Amino acid sequence: MRASGGLTTVNSEPAPAPGAEEAESRAPDPAAGADDVSRRRWPRVLGALLTVALIATGCALYAEGRQLRDTPATANLALTDAEATTRVTGDVSNALGKIFSYGPGTTATTQEAAKEVLAGKALQQYAVLFGQVERQSADQKLTLTTEVARAGVTRLTADSAHLLVFLDQVYERRGRTPTTAAAQLTVTAELRDGRWWIVEIGST
Incomplete structure (x- = not known):
C-alpha cells in the first residue's frame, strides 16, 4: 500500500506467503x-x-x-564299451577256430559245431564250402588247424558287430611237411538270445 495525493492505494497483487519461494524451489x-x-x-x-x-x-x-553325443563315432560301442568289445571278439574268435579246424575223422563234428555258431548267409556259405573241404580231407588225409592271430572290432552296436580277423592256419597232409598260411576275413555278427552268431563271412 502507498500514499498518493492523500489517497491510499492498495496493491492488488498479494505479497508472496512466507516460505513460498522456498517451497517452489x-x-x-x-x-x-x-x-x-x-x-x-x-x-x-x-x-x-x-x-x-x-x-x-x-x-x-x-x-x-x-549332436556330438549322437555322432556315428560316439555311437560305435567299440570305442566306448571295452567289455562288450572283448566279449564279441572272444565269441567270434572261438567260433572261427572251431569251424575252420578239422581232420579226416572229424568233419562231421566240425559241421555240427558250425550250426551252433553260424546263421543266415554265413551258414549257407559254409555249407557250400565245407562240402568241398570234406572230400579233400578224406582223399588227401588233410588236417587243418586254425587259430585267430588278431581280431579287431571295427563297429559295434547293441546287437551287431563288424570285425576284421587275421588267421594263422596250419595244413598237414600225410607224408608231407606241414605248411602255414595266413588268412584275413571280414566278419559280421549279431547278438541273438544273449550269444553272438556269425551271420556273414567275407575275404579281404
Whole structure:
C-alpha cells in the first residue's frame, strides 16, 4: 500500500506467503523424475536381457553337446564299451577256430559245431564250402588247424558287430611237411538270445 495525493492505494497483487519461494524451489522437476525412473528401471531391464541371453546360450550348448553325443563315432560301442568289445571278439574268435579246424575223422563234428555258431548267409556259405573241404580231407588225409592271430572290432552296436580277423592256419597232409598260411576275413555278427552268431563271412 502507498500514499498518493492523500489517497491510499492498495496493491492488488498479494505479497508472496512466507516460505513460498522456498517451497517452489523444492518442487519436483518432472524431467528429473523421469530420469530417476529410467535409472531405476535399467538394472531390471538389463538383468532380464542377461537372463534371456544365458538361457539361449545354454540351449545352444545343450543342442551342440547332444549332436556330438549322437555322432556315428560316439555311437560305435567299440570305442566306448571295452567289455562288450572283448566279449564279441572272444565269441567270434572261438567260433572261427572251431569251424575252420578239422581232420579226416572229424568233419562231421566240425559241421555240427558250425550250426551252433553260424546263421543266415554265413551258414549257407559254409555249407557250400565245407562240402568241398570234406572230400579233400578224406582223399588227401588233410588236417587243418586254425587259430585267430588278431581280431579287431571295427563297429559295434547293441546287437551287431563288424570285425576284421587275421588267421594263422596250419595244413598237414600225410607224408608231407606241414605248411602255414595266413588268412584275413571280414566278419559280421549279431547278438541273438544273449550269444553272438556269425551271420556273414567275407575275404579281404
